[in-house]
Amino acid sequence: MGSKTPENESRREGDSPASSIKRNALGGEPRGVHLCRDGDGSLGDGGDSDDDEDNQAGAAPLPLTQEHSLVNNPKKKKKRKKSKNKTSPLEQSSPPRVALDKLFPTDQYPTGEIQEYTARVENTSRTTAGEIRYQSRSQLEDDGFLNNYRKGAEIHRQVRRWTQENVRPGQGLNEIALGIEDSVRALLDNDGLEPGASLRSGLGFPTGLALNNCVAHYTPNPGQKDIVLQASDVMKIDFGVHVNGWIVDSAFTMTFDPTYDNLLSAVKDATNTGIKTAGLDVRISDVSAAIQEAMESYEVEINGKSFPVKPVRGLSGHDIKHYRIHGTKSIPFVKNNDQTKMEEGEIFAIETFGSTGRGRVTDGLGVYGYGKDFYAPKRITSSLSSARSLYQKINENFGTIVFCRRYLERLGVQRYLAGLNNLVSQGVVEMYAPLMDIEGSYSAQFEHTILLRESHKEIVSRGDDY
Numbered sequence: 001m002g003s004k005t006p007e008n009e010s011r012r013e014g015d016s017p018a019s020s021i022k023r024n025a026l027g028g029e030p031r032g033v034h035l036c037r038d039g040d041g042s043l044g045d046g047g048d049s050d051d052d053e054d055n056q057a058g059a060a061p062l063p064l065t066q067e068h069s070l071v072n073n074p075k076k077k078k079k080r081k082k083s084k085n086k087t088s089p090l091e092q093s094s095p096p097r098v099a100l101d102k103l104f105p106t107d108q109y110p111t112g113e114i115q116e117y118t119a120r121v122e123n124t125s126r127t128t129a130g131e132i133r134y135q136s137r138s139q140l141e142d143d144g145f146l147n148n149y150r151k152g153a154e155i156h157r158q159v160r161r162w163t164q165e166n167v168r169p170g171q172g173l174n175e176i177a178l179g180i181e182d183s184v185r186a187l188l189d190n191d192g193l194e195p196g197a198s199l200r201s202g203l204g205f206p207t208g209l210a211l212n213n214c215v216a217h218y219t220p221n222p223g224q225k226d227i228v229l230q231a232s233d234v235m236k237i238d239f240g241v242h243v244n245g246w247i248v249d250s251a252f253t254m255t256f257d258p259t260y261d262n263l264l265s266a267v268k269d270a271t272n273t274g275i276k277t278a279g280l281d282v283r284i285s286d287v288s289a290a291i292q293e294a295m296e297s298y299e300v301e302i303n304g305k306s307f308p309v310k311p312v313r314g315l316s317g318h319d320i321k322h323y324r325i326h327g328t329k330s331i332p333f334v335k336n337n338d339q340t341k342m343e344e345g346e347i348f349a350i351e352t353f354g355s356t357g358r359g360r361v362t363d364g365l366g367v368y369g370y371g372k373d374f375y376a377p378k379r380i381t382s383s384l385s386s387a388r389s390l391y392q393k394i395n396e397n398f399g400t401i402v403f404c405r406r407y408l409e410r411l412g413v414q415r416y417l418a419g420l421n422n423l424v425s426q427g428v429v430e431m432y433a434p435l436m437d438i439e440g441s442y443s444a445q446f447e448h449t450i451l452l453r454e455s456h457k458e459i460v461s462r463g464d465d466y
């Protein structure tokens with residue numbers, strides 16, 4: 001989810017060629033197969049012959065190993081096949097409905113992409129502030145924390161893969177949003193309907209389905225006329241998964257027309273450049289400058305007219321804190337003078353947005369979502385009883401997690417609009433509007449969540465798609 005840039009400065013996002021996003025997925029390999037390696041942990045070598053049997057079974061999910069041993073030991077074929085079946089892990093269904101902890105019985109989830117820090121500087125401030133840093137470092141190196149993050153990321157990968165394979169022009173945005181959200185909840189094994197359930201795990205924010213010149217922050221609202229996806233649309237899909245308040249924030253762009261390939265490439269490149277540049281003691285201004293340079297090296301031709309890809313001002317990448325999608329740091333997509341540095345133990349959503357329009361956004365009509373202000377009091381006084389009861393619902397179900405009207409309605413909350421407006425006017429709840437570039441323009445987004453760990457970056461949401 002893009003963070004609105006505080007003042008007048010910009011933000012921007014990564015690129016990715018349409019081809020890699022588009023459906024090379026037709027075959028629909030069984031979900032989860034590549035995960036088995038991580039899932040079956042335990043078996044080392046050097047056991048006795050009994051252990052060897054187990055090893056065969058444990059290795060079964062790796063097709064090459066299996067083939068290989070079959071060729072060499074045809075006699076054992078039948079037996080191994082049997083043990084393979086017995087221990088064969090569940091596969092993810094389509095749509096995704098198999099809880100992730102069933103696919104990973106040991107509860108250890110795949111590690112994200114590891115990137116080494118480039119030119120790590122051991123400077124004085126790092127040494128002297130070592131004690132302070134220890135706090136956040138120990139958190140990011142904690143197994144429970146990492147596993148929460150990796151679980152959310154794996155759910156993101158599985159749900160977005162299904163989305164990439166199944167979303168087609170002609171579908172309504174409401175159906176697409178529900179498809180994503182129902183899948184995330186199923187994989188978390190948490191429908192989020194009981195008080196407190198959505199605080200344990202759930203959607204990280206309202207599913208963003210922003211089309212064309214709507215750059216960010218659109219989600220279907222109840223009672224609105226549904227929008228039907230067109231083959232000419234450029235759709236940014238931005239959804240989050242949180243596990244115990246640790247939010248994976250990752251987004252991609254879908255198109256059904258090669259016209260936009262360069263737009264997607266520009267933004268994917270920009271995001272990946274941002275990820276590469278990010279690191280300990282790296283200045284945010286340097287990350288922004290690298291992002292801008294990558295993005296602006298592309299142009300896209302639409303209907304015979306050439307457009308430069310502009311980094312969008314007014315949105316930013318951002319750090320992520322516990323139950324808080326937008327922390328205190330933001331990473332614009334254009335050059336700036338922010339000398340703030342990235343630090344060990346921080347979590348960043350590195351995202352960029354590129355546009356063929358003006359590269360600036362204004363608030364559109366309607367509402368995307370609402371989020372309780374991080375510093376809002378636990379209880380409020382309001383003369384409006386519906387505002388007080390709604391506030392309690394928000395505390396019970398979302399805390400400071402950003403939500404939308406659909407999320408309220410599925411909890412059975414009714415006639416909440418006056419209360420909601422009252423909370424917004426009191427300043428305890430923030431309202432997010434759709435963000436628009438000029439009519440007729442197209443925009444794309446790519447985003448990953450990265451962990452600045454002690455000795456390397458972990459791009460936790462990285463997949464083979466982007």
Ligand SMILES: [Co+2]
Nearest residue numbers: 001002249349
């Ligand atoms: Co974001």
